[in-house]
Amino acid sequence: MRIALFTEVFLPKIDGVVTRLMGTLDHLADMGHEVVVFAPGHPPARYAGFRVVPVRSVSFKPWYPELRVGLPTSNIAKTMERFHPHVVHAVNPIWLAAYGTMSSKRRDLPMLASFHTNVPEYTQRLGLEWITDTTERWITWIHNLAEVNLCTSQPMIEQAAAAGIKNLDLWPRAVDTQTYHPGNYSQRMRERLTDGHPEDRLLVYVGRMSKEKDLDVLRGVIARAPKGTRLAMVGSGPHLKQLEAEFAGTPTLFTGYMSGQELAEAYASADVFVFPSTTETLGLVALESMASGVPVVAARAGGIPFAVPDGVGGLLCEPHSSEDMSAQVNRLLADESLRSALAAGGQAEMEQHSWRAATEKLVESYELAIERHWSDYVPPRWRIKTFGRPMPRAT
Secondary structure (H helix, E strand, O other): OEEEEEEOOOOOOOOHHHHHHHHHHHHHHHOOOEEEEEEEOOOOOEEOOEEEEEEOEEEEOOOEEEEEEEOOOHHHHHHHHHHOOOEEEEEOOOOHHHHHHHHHHHOOOOEEEEEOEOHHHHHHHOOOHHHHHHHHHHHHHHHOOOOEEEEOOHHHHHHHHHOOOOOEEEOOOOOOOOOOOHHHOOHHHHHHHOOOOOOOEEEEEEOOOOHHHOOHHHHHHHHHOOOOEEEEEEEOOOOHHHHHHHOOOOOEEEEEOOOHHHHHHHHHOOOEEEEOOOOEOOOHHHHHHHHOOOOEEEEOOOOHHHHOOEOOOEEEEOOOOHHHHHHHHHHHHHOHHHHHHHHHHHHHHHOOOOHHHHHHHHHHHHHHHHHHHHOOOOOOOOOOOOOOOOOOOOO
């Protein structure tokens, strides 16, 4: 199968969406499919053997400087004409991926869209409330051009349905258990994350240092933690400097960005993983922590209850409540047998969710989009004006 994939984010940026795409592309390559990726900014020329087409972009300053907004260019149309895809996959369509959506309709191509980020909620967190309603209507309209819409958790399916998005299905969660496992525990990493005090209890957060992650909650958590508890904040982002100032005077270490084996060791060397974000559609970092044998304390919001079974791989707390998160964290720190039980339960749960199975489900969804598009096919009477011309059906 030939797949044209349009995404709003890709390497060198790393986040949950990019990690999901990397795992998916790796397995699509293993399964013998062909993919061309359209991504904003300065991505690598190839990934997993697939061509990555760089698309002209601008920074989303001043609200989110590290986010690149892709702009329509003529090289997209030329590449689409040469590649002749069987299906188009729009990842989180709002800018570049939305153009990919309209491009697929212009060419009468089957389309699948996937919903990974609650963009309307992000606009509120970034002080852009005046565009929230318009953004939600735009996203709903774009998604409803697709034959299939995938969400990464059941709560997000319900939220998308409430917004009026149709043709919804689940793209199962997946985690790389070969990379993330308890065997990555490292005394040297623990010494680093505890700033030279490995005997202390260690809380770890992994993710963007940004406003929508509700990281101010962790200031109250570390303040209420038992003496001899430390917090390591792994990652970078637009609010890093502000957070460093806010956490000054607390036993908190900001490590900067980590990846690969270094990140795997950071997860496995913690006592408890803390995740206060209320805007997650899934929460991949929570899955990676559970795969690493570390229990999670996270906010009961968004896709997190789907990702973290309460009482199995971790404990859930009330959203935006440093008091409740502190209570759950301190409960775990005081009860080693509970920590061990949750660690074992979370790891066993993650062993059931392989990248291969999730990618096979995605391919089935591509096939469903193709079937829906071409069954009882009638050429549309309208066209969205974009670069290029309608394509004949791919064979």
